[in-house]
Amino acid sequence: MMKQPTVRPAKIRRDTVKARLIVFSILAVLLILCSLFSEYLTPYDPYLQDLSNAKAAPTAQHIFGTDRYGRDMLSRVIVGSRTSIFSTLLLVAVITVIGTVIGVFCGWHGGKIDTVLMRISDMFLAFPGLVFALAVAGVLGGGLHNAIFALAAISWPKYARIARSQTLSQKETPYLRAARLSGSGTVKILAMHILPNIIGPILVTSMLDIGTMMMELAGLSFLGLGAKPPIAEWGSMMSENRALMTTVPWITMAPGLAIFVSVMIFNLLGDTVRDYADPKARGR
Amino acid sequence: MTVGPILRVDNLTKVFTRKGQPPFTAVDHIGFELMPGECLGIIGESGSGKSTAVNMVTRLTDATEGTIILDGEDITHKKGRQLQNAYRKMQMVFQTPTESFDPRHTLGDGIGESLRNFGHCRAEVDRQVAGLLKQCGLPADFAKRYPHQVSGGQCQRAAIARAIAIKPKLLICDEATSALDVTIQKEVLALLRQLRQELSLSILFICHDIALVQQFCDRVLVLYRGSIVEEGIPNEVIRNPRNDYTRRLIDSIL
Numbered sequence: 001m002m003k004q005p006t007v008r009p010a011k012i013r014r015d016t017v018k019a020r021l022i023v024f025s026i027l028a029v030l031l032i033l034c035s036l037f038s039e040y041l042t043p044y045d046p047y048l049q050d051l052s053n054a055k056a057a058p059t060a061q062h063i064f065g066t067d068r069y070g071r072d073m074l075s076r077v078i079v080g081s082r083t084s085i086f087s088t089l090l091l092v093a094v095i096t097v098i099g100t101v102i103g104v105f106c107g108w109h110g111g112k113i114d115t116v117l118m119r120i121s122d123m124f125l126a127f128p129g130l131v132f133a134l135a136v137a138g139v140l141g142g143g144l145h146n147a148i149f150a151l152a153a154i155s156w157p158k159y160a161r162i163a164r165s166q167t168l169s170q171k172e173t174p175y176l177r178a179a180r181l182s183g184s185g186t187v188k189i190l191a192m193h194i195l196p197n198i199i200g201p202i203l204v205t206s207m208l209d210i211g212t213m214m215m216e217l218a219g220l221s222f223l224g225l226g227a228k229p230p231i232a233e234w235g236s237m238m239s240e241n242r243a244l245m246t247t248v249p250w251i252t253m254a255p256g257l258a259i260f261v262s263v264m265i266f267n268l269l270g271d272t273v274r275d276y277a278d279p280k281a282r283g284r
Numbered sequence: 285m286t287v288g289p290i291l292r293v294d295n296l297t298k299v300f301t302r303k304g305q306p307p308f309t310a311v312d313h314i315g316f317e318l319m320p321g322e323c324l325g326i327i328g329e330s331g332s333g334k335s336t337a338v339n340m341v342t343r344l345t346d347a348t349e350g351t352i353i354l355d356g357e358d359i360t361h362k363k364g365r366q367l368q369n370a371y372r373k374m375q376m377v378f379q380t381p382t383e384s385f386d387p388r389h390t391l392g393d394g395i396g397e398s399l400r401n402f403g404h405c406r407a408e409v410d411r412q413v414a415g416l417l418k419q420c421g422l423p424a425d426f427a428k429r430y431p432h433q434v435s436g437g438q439c440q441r442a443a444i445a446r447a448i449a450i451k452p453k454l455l456i457c458d459e460a461t462s463a464l465d466v467t468i469q470k471e472v473l474a475l476l477r478q479l480r481q482e483l484s485l486s487i488l489f490i491c492h493d494i495a496l497v498q499q500f501c502d503r504v505l506v507l508y509r510g511s512i513v514e515e516g517i518p519n520e521v522i523r524n525p526r527n528d529y530t531r532r533l534i535d536s537i538l
């Protein structure tokens with residue numbers, strides 16, 4: 001009797017979550033494909049200068065206009081997706097793996113090593129991202145790799161924390177004891193039981209982080225601490241043309257729009273994955 | 285020639301130390317023997333240290349002091365592969381059936397885990413799992429189910445199937461029937477009794493229900509605040525308790 005009203009909404013919610021998941025996954029995959037095959041998608045050579053046609057307003061030929069060297073903005077935005085999206089995905093993958101490995105190790109092992117590693121992670125967590133990136137740029141020089149390094153250094157602790165607390169809560173469960181009694185060694189237990197059970201919240205965090213990291217990388221590039229011209233990268237493209245913002249606004253608008261749309265898609269995808277992974281939303 | 289005990293525990297002690305708190309002795313120098321084929325009950329109120337004691341026996345918790353001798357072999361300090369080998373002889377059934385199976389694995393995976401670890405091939409494991417499920421009164425297709433898809437009683441049967449998969453000599457049941465309702469409790473107990481016959485198991489049966497122990501065990505230990513206060517045949521202990529605490533424990537139930 002009580003069942004109908006409680007089951008139905010959950011199911012409807014689940015269906016919409018599923019639909020959203022499909023839509024946003026397709027959009028994200030399209031973005032990634034676009035960045036993979038960017039060379040073949042550009043209508044013009046993104047590095048070809050044509051000073052006679054500089055700062056052209058958007059037309060049918062150049063729908064985002066051209067920059068001050070007469071390069072086609074659409075082509076540059078498309079090529080820029082390679083740098084922007086790929087470095088972001090790389091960054092997120094690296095911090096997810098490093099953070100998870102360290103967190104699981106600390107949670108499982110405990111003891112002094114755990115304390116030391118967690119203090120170190122606290123230290124990194126306390127750094128404001130920009131300041132650390134500035135310091136890294138100061139020591140190692142600017143450039144995309146160093147920007148990724150700086151962001152990775154301050155972002156892994158979040159993952160380590162999640163992985164550690166999740167591991168701790170898994171460690172004393174009866175099924176882990178049962179697995180030990182079944183003769184499974186540490187490696188097997190970590191890989192077969194702990195990891196599958198903790199990976200959900202970690203993956204959700206990394207999905208949500210894709211948008212944030214894309215912004216941060218673009219921000220660092222905008223400040224000249226990330227990708228350097230003439231490499232097409234959305235942040236540095238905006239920075240390159242920022243002097244022209246008032247006179248020819250479309251030049252900054254194109255990469256700005258690209259950042260906005262991609263961050264939005266990845267954030268929405270992250271939200272949806274979180275809803276999907278939430279057991280309360282599942283009609284078990 | 286006399287046969288040695290399957291399990292012998294001496295001076296087993298567990299002291300929990302936590303920062304800012306005085307050390308707490310959960311198990312205080314207990315010792316007992318379990319003979320092959322025997323069923324030994326341990327009763328005691330909640331918090332008397334029953335779980336702590338058996339967790340030390342299975343080496344899931346490290347003992348502060350004492351020795352554990354399993355089938356003539358000292359396993360007190362065994363680690364890694366050697367300890368895993370000791371688990372061939374000793375298995376355990378937990379109080380919470382559903383939580384004792386990994387939610388991300390099927391019951392069949394859980395039951396077959398020990399078989400795979402001890403070198404059986406995939407097809408052989410599947411075959412044996414089906415046989416074990418049948419032996420424990422479950423249909424073979426339960427192997428494909430997840431723990432949340434079966435009832436507590438069914439899950440406990442699966443847990444028993446997992447425990448007997450590698451043909452252990454000693455089965456430890458830590459309140460294996462406490463989370464089940466009375467009729468299911470009876471069924472599970474009947475299953476344990478049957479398996480005990482079929483596999484000539486020795487059983488260490490932890491319980492806080494003296495009536496169950498009376499039905500099921502050959503001998504009983506009464507644990508109170510970490511110490512053994514009484515030992516004997518269940519009927520005699522119930523009829524003629526020598527210890528005050530035991531008397532109160534019996535009075536509160538009967």
Ligand SMILES: Nc1ncnc2c1ncn2[C@@H]1O[C@H](COP(=O)(O)OP(=O)(O)OP(=O)(O)O)[C@@H](O)[C@H]1O
Binds near residue numbers: 308310328329330492
């Ligand atoms: N990890 C721990 N740290 C500190 N104290 C603990 C720990 N584990 C158990 N204890 C304490 O040890 C005592 C014995 O606990 P134990 O779980 O062995 O009791 P039990 O007899 O199994 O009780 P129950 O019938 O409720 O299962 C309790 O007072 C408990 O608070």
Ligand SMILES: [Mg+2]
Binds near residue numbers: 334335336458459
């Ligand atoms: Mg207990």
